[in-house]
Amino acid sequence: MDELFHVSERKSTIGTELRAGLTTFLAMAYIIAVNPAVLSGVGIDAGALACATCLGAGIMTICMGIFANRPLACASGLGVNAMIAGITTTVCGGDWHVAMSVIFLEGVVILLLVLCGLREAIMDAIPVVLRHAISVGLGLFIAMIGLCDAGIITAGAGTLVGLGDIASPTFIVGIISIVVTVALASRNVPGSLLIGIIVAVIAGIPLGVTQAPTGIIAPLDFSSIGGPIADAGGVPAIVKVLTDPALLVISFSLLMSDFFDTMGTAMAVAKQGEFLTDDGNVENIKEILIVDSAAAAVGGFMGVSSITTFVESTSGAADGGRTGLTSVTTGVLFILAAFFSPIVTIVSSAATCGALVYVGYLMMSEASEIDWSDVSQGFPAFMIVAGVPFTYSISAGIGLGFIAYVIVALFKGEASKIKPLMWIAALAFLVYFFVA
Numbered sequence: 452m453d454e455l456f457h458v459s460e461r462k463s464t465i466g467t468e469l470r471a472g473l474t475t476f477l478a479m480a481y482i483i484a485v486n487p488a489v490l491s492g493v494g495i496d497a498g499a500l501a502c503a504t505c506l507g508a509g510i511m512t513i514c515m516g517i518f519a520n521r522p523l524a525c526a527s528g529l530g531v532n533a534m535i536a537g538i539t540t541t542v543c544g545g546d547w548h549v550a551m552s553v554i555f556l557e558g559v560v561i562l563l564l565v566l567c568g569l570r571e572a573i574m575d576a577i578p579v580v581l582r583h584a585i586s587v588g589l590g591l592f593i594a595m596i597g598l599c600d601a602g603i604i605t606a607g608a609g610t611l612v613g614l615g616d617i618a619s620p621t622f623i624v625g626i627i628s629i630v631v632t633v634a635l636a637s638r639n640v641p642g643s644l645l646i647g648i649i650v651a652v653i654a655g656i657p658l659g660v661t662q663a664p665t666g667i668i669a670p671l672d673f674s675s676i677g678g679p680i681a682d683a684g685g686v687p688a689i690v691k692v693l694t695d696p697a698l699l700v701i702s703f704s705l706l707m708s709d710f711f712d713t714m715g716t717a718m719a720v721a722k723q724g725e726f727l728t729d730d731g732n733v734e735n736i737k738e739i740l741i742v743d744s745a746a747a748a749v750g751g752f753m754g755v756s757s758i759t760t761f762v763e764s765t766s767g768a769a770d771g772g773r774t775g776l777t778s779v780t781t782g783v784l785f786i787l788a789a790f791f792s793p794i795v796t797i798v799s800s801a802a803t804c805g806a807l808v809y810v811g812y813l814m815m816s817e818a819s820e821i822d823w824s825d826v827s828q829g830f831p832a833f834m835i836v837a838g839v840p841f842t843y844s845i846s847a848g849i850g851l852g853f854i855a856y857v858i859v860a861l862f863k864g865e866a867s868k869i870k871p872l873m874w875i876a877a878l879a880f881l882v883y884f885f886v887a
Contacts, residue, residue: 456520456774461725463773467641468522471772472780474645475524476788478763478803479781481600482508483788484796486527486755493539493547495754499672501792503753509785511746511758516778519738522724523717523764524781525746530844531705532756542697548688549698551678551751556692557705558748558757564710565740574714574736576872581852582718582731583820584832588839588848589719590814593762595840597807600800601625620658621801627654628805636809644770644806651802660801666793675754700886707883709757711846713743715839716762719814723768762845766806769813827863831856850880 453459458468487500508526515523535550543549564570598604602621607613615622632647640646655661679689692698717739721727726734733739743760750758767777788795818836823829834855839848857877860869 452776456516456776456779458774458776461773463771465776467771468774468776469780470642470645471522471767471770471777473784474642474648474770474806475522475761475764475767475772475777476781476784477645477648477798478766478806479508479524479526479761480788480795480798481800481803482526482529482761483792485529486532489529489532489536490547490756493536493550494545495547495675496672498669499675500755501669502672502789503675503755505785505789505792507746507750507753507755507758509782509789511742511749512778512782512785514745514782515739515742515760516775516780516782518742518775519735519778520775521720521726521735521739522768522772522774522777523720523739523760524767524778525743525758526761526785527750527755528712528757528759528761531708531759534705535756538701542701546683546688547754548678548681549683549691551754551756552683552688552692553698553702553751554705554757555679555689555748555751557702557709558744558746558751560702561706561709561747562741562744565737565744570710570714570740570744571737573710573872573876575732576870576876577731577853578856578873579731580821580828580832581835581856583817584835584852585715585718585839585849586722586727586814586817587821587832588836589715589762589765589845590811590817591836591840592811592843592845592848593719593765593814594808594811595843596762597804597811598625600807601628601804602801603804620655620660621799623658624651624655624660624799624801625804627651628802629808630805632805632809642770644766644809647805647809648798648802651805652798655799655802660799661797662799664793664797668790669792671789677752678754679752704883704886705757707850707879708844708846709744709747709759711849713740713760715845715849716760716764717743719762720760720764720768722814722817723765723810724773726773763803763807765810765814766803769806769810827856827859827865830859846883850883853877853880 491497602615628651635643746758835852838851
């Protein structure tokens with residue numbers, strides 16, 4: 452095991468990797484309940500969705516661990532699943548098989564782009580300052596997710612955001628998770644993020660946040676699998692997508708989102724997992740992108756929306772995960788969860804608040820690497836740092852920064868510094884913003 456995953460070589464231990472895998476799993480476990488809740492309204496059986504969500508996440512996360520040997524985990528992405536639920540009723544005539552075929556097509560195309568080297572080449576073309584900004588923006592985004600999940604920040608009365616109800620049980624559980632996590636981390640206690648989650652789950656029992664499981668074992672249901680090859684008006688669903696311009700435009704929008712969301716997530720996890728080089732490159736990035744791209748297609752085929760690299764992977768990396776053994780551990784737990792999903796779903800999103808907020812804090816250190824006094828460096832970086840959390844979209848924030856970088860460089864007479872692929876990426880984002 453040590454030799455297979457280079458555990459000792461990366462100054463880790465098998466125990467640390469296993470613990471980090473559990474931390475990542477608990478930080479992501481909410482998707483087992485949330486994904487069926489979002490997608491079951493379009494006609495897919497909720498039990499089948501829970502089963503396929505667990506199996507899809509487990510299989511692709513194990514693939515990530517073995518093929519890339521980095522501590523990244525995959526599962527059905529939030530946001531994309533809501534979009535798929537929407538287009539099923541508005542564009543796909545209520546046929547979820549067609550909607551999942553859109554995801555499948557997007558995954559296949561983005562996989563081809565990775566195999567051709569384009570996705571990796573675009574990452575290489577990004578200026579170092581913007582790579583630092585992406586890490587900072589992701590840090591704020593992760594913290595915002597944690598604070599929102601716990602109800603610590605909410606939509607305000609007459610304001611965009613405001614402080615939540617401090618007497619709310621979820622607010623209290625979120626604060627407990629933050630206090631325990633930070634207190635233990637300040638004392639350098641191993642597994643502080645995991646302990647913070649567990650303590651918050653226990654504290655949530657008397658507060659009614661941690662719900663009693665509805666059962667122990669869930670039956671396996673594979674009825675959501677095979678959407679792209681299902682019949683859709685006399686032709687396979689995937690054929691309907693390929694012949695419908697509106698669906699092709701939606702697939703392009705999803706491609707752009709997936710393309711840059713994963714890039715930002717990989718950089719954020721690499722920073723915590725210590726596989727981000729001094730010049731901002733992610734080690735093993737091609738392997739990571741291949742698995743992530745294949746995962747999107749697998750998600751469409753399994754009927755669970757796009758499976759993508761989860762930003763919550765940073766929690767496991769911050770808890771010491773350095774190798775693919777962390778991912779394999781998380782993946783195995785997801786597969787087991789397919790059988791025991793009623794028990795797993797007792798972990799509330801509020802209980803993971805402390806882990807996400809603490810990781811956000813750690814990622815803020817990248818801000819010191821940005822030259823804020825130089826507008827050509829600082830302003831595009833600021834657009835990413837502000838854009839990612841304020842738009843609640845990794846890809847939108849990155850797009851704003853890319854476009855700002857090109858515009859400022861043009862006005863400063865430094866167009867020659869812009870690499871050709873940065874031009875292409877900025878133009879692609881302009882198109883994306885108009886069609887999304």
